[in-house]
Amino acid sequence: MADDPRSNGSDNVTAVDRSTRSREAVKVLLEDSERAGGTKSLPPIYEGSFGRTLYDSPGSSDGTVTVVMPGEKILDVTSQALLRIESHPDGRRYVGTVSAGPFYDPDGISADSTAMVISAVNGAIGMPGHHGRMQVQLLGEEKGGRIGPANRRPIPNSPVFLVDDAEMASILGLEGDFAIGRVMGHETVEVPIPVHKKSVLYRHTGVLGTTGGGKSTTITNYAAGIAAEGAAVILLDTEGEYTTMHEVTTDADMLALARAQGLAIQGVRDTHVLTLVGREPSNPAHPSHAEFTLDFSVLSPWTAIEILGMNDAQQGRFLAAYDIGRRLLADLSIFPIKKDVQSEQKALDWDEMECGYPHLTLAMLIDVVSVCIATLKKGDTTFWASDLLRKDHRAQTKLKEIVEQTDLEKVPSSWMKVSSLLWRMHRLKIFDRSDAKQLDVSAMLKPGRINIIDLSDLDSPVLRNLAIAQVLRQLQTEQERAYEAASAKEQIPTPVNLIIEEAHEFLSTARIRQMPTLYEQVARIAKRGRKRWLGLTFVTQLPQNLPDEVLALINNWILHKIQDESVVGRLRRTIPAIDQSMWRSLASLQPGQSVVSLAHMRRPIMTQIHPSTAKLRLES
Template sequence: MDTAPLWEDNDYPSTHLMPDPVTPSEKERETEDQQRDVLASIRGLPAWEEPAEYQGSVGRTMFDTPGATDNSVTVLLPPECIERVPAQSMVRITSYPDGRTYLGIVIAGPFAEPDGLRADAPSLTVTAVRGAMFMPRYHGRVQVEILGEQLASRALVPPRFRPLPNSPVFALNSSDTAAVLHVAGTIQLGVAAGDETINVKIDSSRKSVLPRHTGILGTTGGGKSTTVSRIIKEAASTDYAVILLDTEGEYTEINQPTTDPTMLAALQRRSMRPEGVTNTHIFTLVGKDTSNPTHPDIVPFTLEFSTMSPYVVEELLDLNDAQKQRFEKAYDATKHVLKDLGIFPEPGNDNHQKLVVELDEFDTGYPRMKLSHLYDIVGIIHAIVSKEEPADVFLRSPDFRSQKDQIITRVKGYAQGTDNRLSWRAVLGKVSRLMRINVFDRPDAQPLDYGKLLTPGHVSIFDLSDTDSPLLNNLVIADLLRGTQKRQDEMYQQSQQPDGTPLTKTLIIIEEAHEFLSEERLSAMPNLFQQVARIAKRGRKRWLSLIFVTQLPQHLPRQVLGLVNNFVLHKINDAVTISRLKGSIAGIDEALWQRLPGLAPGQAIVTFTSMTRPLLVAVDPAPAKLRMID
């Protein structure tokens, strides 16, 4: 074999480096002469040519070893072809001589191996540690995962056989690779890592993609906010109605172009220009401030207690079983008082009577019931149980004040048999906590207009940065999800009519999703999760898509991950979290999982239902301004 010249080093005796040169024997010289004579005798023949089936190939398949696995083959490469098949590159294998065609992707390698020697052979290690390298001829090796067998129609089907040994392997060009991976779409996410000519896009025109829901996971600084801002901009430009629940106020300035030097440099490298997201609107709870007071469209809103399921409210208030029984008793008493007073249903109103009969309190609350109504009833019952004078209770609701005697008479029946004063006091205290938040049924603000929220191209940013209350954030998220799903259902029914208008595609992004649906909360809030699950399942048919964003994916319960079919995984260091995600996310090969802890900011492992397989992607920089939150 050919070798590179050895080095000279006067500090070491030559015997420490290599054995003394050996003069070739007479027999060896005779053998070499015979070889030269043979070569000379055939010089007149045509030069050897590679068979037509192998021309243009970069390597050949190897024999299988006892440790071989299904859907994976070893490919050997000549040294000049190693750089043509980097990790995650696509290849075509033409099995010879059976003629079957397979498509595969490099999942390990390329590795460089010496010809005919072990990589740790003494002749290599001894010279290397002495400051030089015995350089034999070498070849490349890659491990290829078989994606499927390609038929004559170019359809890709599960493989029934494996490529035969010594079959030629061809590297696909960028356009062929993009076609095989199915990365075409309408929402530009980034480029394939290692090949910037392959644009990775999300196919938002198919109901089987975004409505299958998405998880954007990763540690702080991994690039989640950049990914979210890109999806917002791209989705809005394709006529999605975008609703963003921003718990930190990080996205309230995306109407402006970015000024971050790092982002500007990244945009310049990608030949992009900084620009803000158009048609953005900031919504804040009444009495709360926004992190961007200069935004041109700030809309305060109030929550309506009548829209919230009583079972979800009691879970959010963290009531124990005894307190839940008393809360439900007070809720029923309030409904009867509203009926007695003609508030709802109104006398003679058949539509109201129908609503009462069809009411599903696991999904919504009692129409026209205000939080002050419930608070007054709980206060009266607590006074009766405590042997106090109920007439002395101050009623918060103007609807009740003029009818106090009638109300007390009606409520006394609900107080019988419930003499646990301390339990009623606890319920009164927790309902009072909601009253002190002072965001329910406010006359100085309007409830949300879901018709406007679900307008194509409309970007609604709910700034919850000033609430400083997980309880209040969860109330807003629960109410918004319910209201959006109800309005989307109505629009869906209208779109099914012969003269109906097309249904608006809607995207709801929940930042810090672990605070809303954590493992700890789920066991205590089954009704809330069931509400989210219903929205997720119905949304798949009604163009209602959810995106869960979190830096603590280990806190998301398996049930929530089970609702998600698309993932964008930024850097995750925790080995336990990665192991847990492996059990929930299918199709990602071990080589990509091993890269996850070392991903650079902006890199992500992306898998969508429209793609052939997961892919390592360099997410495009955000052209809009983000308020970087440490």
């Protein structure tokens, strides 16, 4: 063994030889590197980047790319962060947003591999290194400061950069007059709503979500913000919830959140509560509270037919009585006034689908039907509902003459049913009351004013729909008048937003089938409102009850927590701009969190709605 060359000193010689050969190999490599141009450095375009794009996989989809980053960079990137991808080497620039992730991926091993799972379960201290991975939704290709369609994809291994918050707001089109909330994950980026941009609110808005999701807070901020920018707000309040919003909330959590965000602690200014005459107000202590009466002549006869649920026979009698009432008004020179050109032209232009006949009261129509019944039964009318016919014998005589000249349907029972329906409406004591004023819509549409129509004491759907139908009609008429007057002066009218709470009760699928004329009125307001600065906002906790016809009117969305998968699926078909990750998040949104998609924004935004310091009547 002593003579074996592999023993003793020969081992040292062998080690030295190996070291020498290694140094020579390294020297050769360095010489080859120098001949090839020396040490290579990254192109300047990579400086400041935090991640790189990956190759596409069979599961890749159009409009998205996968980005990876070192583990120490993961905490620098938040959900919804805006990114810029400098495609290298073709020089194209893309802008995208994080749609999923960032996720933690282990280096060199699958995250769900057996080794990883066993190590974690058994409390391993040492774990593999890791990196970050995320999906990026491309918003478009950036050229000359503008973002257009992305007709290509970024090249793999292209550098990715974070876009700062100030530039993020500009790129996403987050511009407007007041902030409804902040981008989740970006405390300095607000989500504003433009009041004076015709292409946004006046293409109508939907605020949807389950009970407790934060819709009331959203509507409080929304109404206050719109009014603060000089618009007028009409809020149809079915529960009387907003009749205390002029006061400061007593909710300690809401106040703490507001203080933490530096928001002013105050109620909502310039609110006015209007209650239908004879109904109990939700907040009788409101400093600006008034009653109003309905004007029967504002209601289209077809709307009245639908609300009263008349069958075909009753509808025929009702319309016949309506025509008799019109003839009586003309013969008495009440309307149109004889030889008054303007009055006569107004009578000629009357559209029975749009509104009721001027000066034709519910009480007068009841009297017309009573005379028809008395004529068929060959009796006499002993009671007169309207003051005009009760006091004016000439008017009584004229009415009887007109009825006798009319070819009436001969079945008294059908006429008596119409009389019963009209009396049922009359007993509500809400029409043509002399002890209450009609809605002063001109005053309601003053800049900065919030009008809360308190409908909380209207348990009957008939009564509630009568009130809503009249408000809609008078609002449309007044805003059209204001628009024409402003246009003549080359100005714009005061913007108006009508908020319909519990819209599913007023415009449900069943309700539209029963009352197509009422829906058509809403649809006309929606279509004409786009030009006349009149926006509609539909609020509901039961979006599944809103028909497709109503959803089709909406272009702006504020979506709070929605757990019903069938509802989410239906909304997906209606709002294609929202990506899959946001749809998945709807079921787990916390109170005050929402997905906001407005017509002027480049993409929908996960938003934390600002807390409201205004008091809601139903708050605990």
